Each structure stands twice: as structure tokens, then as C-alpha cells.
Amino acid sequence: MNLEPLDPTTLSAPVDVSDNRQALAMVDAVIEAGPYDATWESLSRYGVPQWYRDAKFGIFLHWGAFSVPAFGNEWYPRTMYRRGTAAFDHHVATYGPHDRFGYKDFLPHFRMESYDPEEWVALFKRAGAQFVVPVAEHHDGYAMYDTARSRWKVTQVGPERDVMGDLLAAVDQAWLIAGASTHRAEHWFFMNGGAEFDSDVRDPAYADLYGPALRKEMTPTERFLEDWLLRTVEIIDSYRPQILYFDTGIEEPSFEPYIRRLAAYYYNRAAEWGRDVVINYKWDSFAPGTAVLDIERGTMGGIRPDVWQNDTSVSRTSWSWVEGHDYKDASELIQELVDVVAKNGNLLLNIGPRPDGTIPEEEAALLEAVGDWLAVHGEAIYGSSPWVVFGEGPTAPAAGSFTDAAAAAYTAEDIRFTRMTEVGHDYVYAIGMVRPEDGRMRIRSFGSSSRVLDRPIVDVRVLGSREQPEWTRTGEHLDVVLPDSELAGPGGAVVRIELAPEAAETRIDFFHGLNI
Known part of the structure; x- marks a missing residue:
């Protein structure tokens, strides 16, 4: 590659940064001013x-x-x-x-x-x-x-x-x-x-x-x-x-x-x-x-x-x-x-x-x-917080730094969870890591025998669709039929599960001291 070298005559003189006392004093003055x-x-x-x-x-x-x-x-x-x-x-x-x-x-x-x-x-x-x-x-x-x-x-x-x-x-x-x-x-x-x-x-x-x-x-x-x-x-x-x-x-x-x-x-x-x-x-x-x-x-x-x-x-x-x-x-x-x-x-x-x-x-x-x-x-994703468990499925990417040398081999059984709470609503999002070939997301953490779910399911929706999806619940899992729009493309489908409100006694601390 034919690149011309730098012309030193185009450079300004080096900057003299040998005496930093005044600049450091300014830094310390900001620190001393707090908080x-x-x-x-x-x-x-x-x-x-x-x-x-x-x-x-x-x-x-x-x-x-x-x-x-x-x-x-x-x-x-x-x-x-x-x-x-x-x-x-x-x-x-x-x-x-x-x-x-x-x-x-x-x-x-x-x-x-x-x-x-x-x-x-x-x-x-x-x-x-x-x-x-x-x-x-x-x-x-x-x-x-x-x-x-x-x-x-x-x-x-x-x-x-x-x-x-x-x-x-x-x-x-x-x-x-x-x-x-x-x-x-x-x-x-x-x-x-x-x-x-x-x-x-x-x-x-x-x-x-x-x-x-x-x-x-x-x-x-x-x-x-x-x-x-x-x-x-x-x-x-x-x-x-x-x-x-x-x-x-x-x-x-x-x-x-x-x-x-x-x-x-x-x-x-x-x-x-x-x-x-x-x-x-x-x-x-x-x-x-x-x-x-x-x-x-x-x-x-x-x-x-x-x-x-x-x-x-x-x-x-x-x-x-x-x-x-x-x-x-x-x-x-x-x-x-x-x-x-x-x-x-x-x-x-x-x-x-x-x-x-x-x-x-x-x-x-x-x-x-x-x-x-x-x-x-x-x-x-935005504004969400973690649920009680981060996910489920057979694939666990290695923890720590520099672990992305190869893509994790996720399957349709691999799901991640996030949570969003609004006034009167408590949502958990089940995010598929891979779109299932048979068009059904099976979420074990929401089966009727789940040990991590402590409240009834009120509603189930699939993001990207306005239609009420077909869903059933067994002891093993929550089975959700995905709409055609969520069967293809990068990333996975997302099922939004709305849970019944927490019992009143679990909210005593929140209401304590409020003038209502």
C-alpha cells in the first residue's frame, strides 16, 4: 500500500505538560468542595x-x-x-x-x-x-x-x-x-x-x-x-x-x-x-x-x-x-x-x-x-428488572470475561426471564433464545407444579401480536402457541405472563405511613 509518511513540517511544537501543579490543585479544590x-x-x-x-x-x-x-x-x-x-x-x-x-x-x-x-x-x-x-x-x-x-x-x-x-x-x-x-x-x-x-x-x-x-x-x-x-x-x-x-x-x-x-x-x-x-x-x-x-x-x-x-x-x-x-x-x-x-x-x-x-x-x-x-x-428489556430466576434450559454460557469465542448453542428450551411492575399489573416476560420449530413455547417455570411461581396466572400474551394466544398449563409447563409472525427472524419470541397481584399482607410495608 502506497501511503505517504507524515510531513513533520505540518506539526506544531510538542505541548509542554511537565508542570502539572496548578492543574492538580484545581482537581483537589473540586474534591475538597465535596460532596x-x-x-x-x-x-x-x-x-x-x-x-x-x-x-x-x-x-x-x-x-x-x-x-x-x-x-x-x-x-x-x-x-x-x-x-x-x-x-x-x-x-x-x-x-x-x-x-x-x-x-x-x-x-x-x-x-x-x-x-x-x-x-x-x-x-x-x-x-x-x-x-x-x-x-x-x-x-x-x-x-x-x-x-x-x-x-x-x-x-x-x-x-x-x-x-x-x-x-x-x-x-x-x-x-x-x-x-x-x-x-x-x-x-x-x-x-x-x-x-x-x-x-x-x-x-x-x-x-x-x-x-x-x-x-x-x-x-x-x-x-x-x-x-x-x-x-x-x-x-x-x-x-x-x-x-x-x-x-x-x-x-x-x-x-x-x-x-x-x-x-x-x-x-x-x-x-x-x-x-x-x-x-x-x-x-x-x-x-x-x-x-x-x-x-x-x-x-x-x-x-x-x-x-x-x-x-x-x-x-x-x-x-x-x-x-x-x-x-x-x-x-x-x-x-x-x-x-x-x-x-x-x-x-x-x-x-x-x-x-x-x-x-x-x-x-x-x-x-x-x-x-x-x-x-x-x-x-x-427496557426498564425491566430480574425475576426470581434468570432463566431455564439446558444451555449455560460460561461465566466470566472473554467467553464469546464461539456462539452459545442455545435451543428452544432455553428461556430467559425479566420482570416489569406497573400500577395494578405484574408482568414476567419469558424470552425465548431460539424460536421453536413446532411453534410452541413450553415454559417449565410456569407449570402448575413450579416451585418459583407463587401466584396465579391472570393473562398470557405474545409480544408482537394483538391476538389472545392459545395456551394451556400442565404440571410440567406453560404451553403457548406462537402466532405465525413470531416463528421466524433473528432472536426469539417473547411471552408476557401477567400474575395476580400480591396478597395485601405482602404490601403492608409499601402502604405503611402513606396518607390514604
């Missing part, structure tokens, strides 16, 4: 907002200069410098030696010339998403927003526009929730392979992009940690995201005091704005109850008492745009959403735009298919 201080005890008073519990489904975006080579995955900026890897060999064969054409040289070719943020957001709305979380900066150190702390940013190199700011403005205009993700925490070692041989990583002229490039066995320096904190503070103050997602890297022990400062700052700023916000974290980087746990490409084994999140992608191959994706199909994406929601979670589903700013047709089609299913069956 949160930078201790886990104080941060444990945080409560997850209801809008996030109700939203259930959001869109994640991995975009950046790594989509220009479109080889391997979004870790190309690292693997292209690691000798012995396919990415290293591909880079030399395609672009030449690393001292002549390095990662910096891809940045001018990330142009986003066909980028239309309003068009993107219209697609996300059709998909049924309630929040949108673009990556503000990945491990590569290239800011997808307008930062004052680096010259390596989209407003100066590449598209020469604030692509993240434009997207978040379109998200807000569409009445969706805007978020931002930062993956910078691993940048301190990310490019270190290029320090081992003659490459542009060794060139002092580009140290502000590639540095520190330390060995991974070491720990990040205080200067890097301060810069990480202040870059994140800058995202908070400039864009006011209501979701702040952290990727891996911050679980490194040296980040711990900076994480506490950042969380206190963010929660205090949100209190000033009058907004409820969410932090997503992985592993054990936050104390329980101080933010929302995220499981990458995975699920829980059962219902978690408090809300959590699964972030996954439409592709198994890469989070960013690459050639030759191994895409999941629409049914698998819907199954992931349903399984997560039944276990008290939200799904953050990733796509990867091309470097010209277009969303790949395959990925747009998958989002449209999920949205078509939600348009009919979203009553069972």
Missing part, C-alpha cells in the same frame, strides 16, 4: 442512577488511526513493533522499515472525510440504543477529541475536526445519553517494542506520541499518572459525559490513589451539573459499590444483586475496523443482550467505523436487525 472525597469510604455512598438501570443497551465505538492499516486488530500500534509477529512482518512488507514509516505516519490518513455524526446517531436510535460511548483515546496515544495536553489529536492531525465532540453533540441532540471511554492507562508501555530496534519510537522528535514506552515489568511514573488523571479530567470538563468507561490498565496498583481522586472529581462535577453519572470499570480496580462493574466479552453465571455491564463487539476478530471480520449474527447479539439483561446487566455493543468515517454495511445491518427485534420485543 465526595477521594476515599473509598466516601465513594461508597455513590448510587447507580435509575436511567442507567433502565437503559439496558448502548453503542460502543472503537475508531482511530489503527483502522487505516486495518490489519489484525486495534492493537496494531503495538504488534507492528513487536518482532516475530504477523503484524510486524505485514508492516515491513507493506509499508517498509519502521524507521521510515511508523505508526505516526498512519495518522494523516485517518481523514473521516465521509463522517456524518447525525447519520450515525440515527442508526444507533434505530438499533434501540439508549447511550453511546466512543473511545476518546485508545492505547495508541492518538486523541479522538480536542485536547490541550497533546498535539497528537484529531483536530490537528488527520480529520482536523473534533470527531468525538461532533458525535456527542449529535447524541445529545437526539436525546440519548453521551459517554466517553479512555484506554490511555496502558500507553505507558504500549509502544515499547519499538524501543528494541531502529524505529521511529526511538526518535526524540516523537517521544510525546510514543512515550514513555517503558518495559511492562516496570510501573508507570508519577508524571504519566498525573497526565492520565488530567487528560481524563479534561474529557470530563470539556464534554460532560454521563458515562465514563475505563479499559484495563487502571487495576495496576500505582493507579489506585489517582483513581480515587478521579472518581471523586467526576462525581463532584456531576453534582455541580445536576446530572447522575456512571463509571464503568473492570476487574477489581474500583471498590465494590463505588462504580459499575464491566465484564469484557462475557456474562455472569446468575443474577447479580446490583447492575453490571457486558461490553462486547459485533465481531470476534477485532474491536476496530479490519479486513475479513468474523462477525456474529443478529441472533447471537440479541441472545447476548437478553442473557445480560435477565442477569441484571446492560449490554454495550461495539462497532468499528472505517477511516473514511463510514460504518461498514455488515455492522449497520446487524444494528438494524437488533433494532427491529427491540421494536417489537423491547417491552421485555
Whole structure:
């Protein structure tokens, strides 16, 4: 591929961020003003907002200069410098030696010339998403927003526009929730392979992009940690995201005091704005109850008492745009959403735009298919809560992170449950993971001998149909005949079961003290 290398004469001078004392003092002043201080005890008073519990489904975006080579995955900026890897060999064969054409040289070719943020957001709305979380900066150190702390940013190199700011403005205009993700925490070692041989990583002229490039066995320096904190503070103050997602890297022990400062700052700023916000974290980087746990490409084994999140992608191959994706199909994406929601979670589903700013047709089609299913069956998803059991059936996807290497082999016996309570009505939704070939959903948990059902069934409906379905109840199961409209298409059918109201004595606490 014939790409011209970066013209260094087009670059501004490096930004001097060596003295952070004034900026850090501002951070500490916000923390001191409260209501949160930078201790886990104080941060444990945080409560997850209801809008996030109700939203259930959001869109994640991995975009950046790594989509220009479109080889391997979004870790190309690292693997292209690691000798012995396919990415290293591909880079030399395609672009030449690393001292002549390095990662910096891809940045001018990330142009986003066909980028239309309003068009993107219209697609996300059709998909049924309630929040949108673009990556503000990945491990590569290239800011997808307008930062004052680096010259390596989209407003100066590449598209020469604030692509993240434009997207978040379109998200807000569409009445969706805007978020931002930062993956910078691993940048301190990310490019270190290029320090081992003659490459542009060794060139002092580009140290502000590639540095520190330390060995991974070491720990990040205080200067890097301060810069990480202040870059994140800058995202908070400039864009006011209501979701702040952290990727891996911050679980490194040296980040711990900076994480506490950042969380206190963010929660205090949100209190000033009058907004409820969410932090997503992985592993054990936050104390329980101080933010929302995220499981990458995975699920829980059962219902978690408090809300959590699964972030996954439409592709198994890469989070960013690459050639030759191994895409999941629409049914698998819907199954992931349903399984997560039944276990008290939200799904953050990733796509990867091309470097010209277009969303790949395959990925747009998958989002449209999920949205078509939600348009009919979203009553069972949005605003729901877990039932007494998350589901039934023979198939149990492996719990934990990185378990989506292959699709779960669900059957028509696999069903997930959610619950919705309205004034005078108590609904349980039985969501089929696969549409049954014989057109009948058999729900064991609602058989007359069920041990989990403590009230009579008042009514049975099938979402997507206005007709009263034929249904019978035996000791073994509730047998519902599905209408023809629910026998085909991605995802499964949904049966809504209305239960008799709870006995009056079970509602004493609710009515106690009310003036009625």
C-alpha cells in the first residue's frame, strides 16, 4: 500500500505538560468542595442512577488511526513493533522499515472525510440504543477529541475536526445519553517494542506520541499518572459525559490513589451539573459499590444483586475496523443482550467505523436487525428488572470475561426471564433464545407444579401480536402457541405472563405511613 509518511513540517511544537501543579490543585479544590472525597469510604455512598438501570443497551465505538492499516486488530500500534509477529512482518512488507514509516505516519490518513455524526446517531436510535460511548483515546496515544495536553489529536492531525465532540453533540441532540471511554492507562508501555530496534519510537522528535514506552515489568511514573488523571479530567470538563468507561490498565496498583481522586472529581462535577453519572470499570480496580462493574466479552453465571455491564463487539476478530471480520449474527447479539439483561446487566455493543468515517454495511445491518427485534420485543428489556430466576434450559454460557469465542448453542428450551411492575399489573416476560420449530413455547417455570411461581396466572400474551394466544398449563409447563409472525427472524419470541397481584399482607410495608 502506497501511503505517504507524515510531513513533520505540518506539526506544531510538542505541548509542554511537565508542570502539572496548578492543574492538580484545581482537581483537589473540586474534591475538597465535596460532596465526595477521594476515599473509598466516601465513594461508597455513590448510587447507580435509575436511567442507567433502565437503559439496558448502548453503542460502543472503537475508531482511530489503527483502522487505516486495518490489519489484525486495534492493537496494531503495538504488534507492528513487536518482532516475530504477523503484524510486524505485514508492516515491513507493506509499508517498509519502521524507521521510515511508523505508526505516526498512519495518522494523516485517518481523514473521516465521509463522517456524518447525525447519520450515525440515527442508526444507533434505530438499533434501540439508549447511550453511546466512543473511545476518546485508545492505547495508541492518538486523541479522538480536542485536547490541550497533546498535539497528537484529531483536530490537528488527520480529520482536523473534533470527531468525538461532533458525535456527542449529535447524541445529545437526539436525546440519548453521551459517554466517553479512555484506554490511555496502558500507553505507558504500549509502544515499547519499538524501543528494541531502529524505529521511529526511538526518535526524540516523537517521544510525546510514543512515550514513555517503558518495559511492562516496570510501573508507570508519577508524571504519566498525573497526565492520565488530567487528560481524563479534561474529557470530563470539556464534554460532560454521563458515562465514563475505563479499559484495563487502571487495576495496576500505582493507579489506585489517582483513581480515587478521579472518581471523586467526576462525581463532584456531576453534582455541580445536576446530572447522575456512571463509571464503568473492570476487574477489581474500583471498590465494590463505588462504580459499575464491566465484564469484557462475557456474562455472569446468575443474577447479580446490583447492575453490571457486558461490553462486547459485533465481531470476534477485532474491536476496530479490519479486513475479513468474523462477525456474529443478529441472533447471537440479541441472545447476548437478553442473557445480560435477565442477569441484571446492560449490554454495550461495539462497532468499528472505517477511516473514511463510514460504518461498514455488515455492522449497520446487524444494528438494524437488533433494532427491529427491540421494536417489537423491547417491552421485555427496557426498564425491566430480574425475576426470581434468570432463566431455564439446558444451555449455560460460561461465566466470566472473554467467553464469546464461539456462539452459545442455545435451543428452544432455553428461556430467559425479566420482570416489569406497573400500577395494578405484574408482568414476567419469558424470552425465548431460539424460536421453536413446532411453534410452541413450553415454559417449565410456569407449570402448575413450579416451585418459583407463587401466584396465579391472570393473562398470557405474545409480544408482537394483538391476538389472545392459545395456551394451556400442565404440571410440567406453560404451553403457548406462537402466532405465525413470531416463528421466524433473528432472536426469539417473547411471552408476557401477567400474575395476580400480591396478597395485601405482602404490601403492608409499601402502604405503611402513606396518607390514604
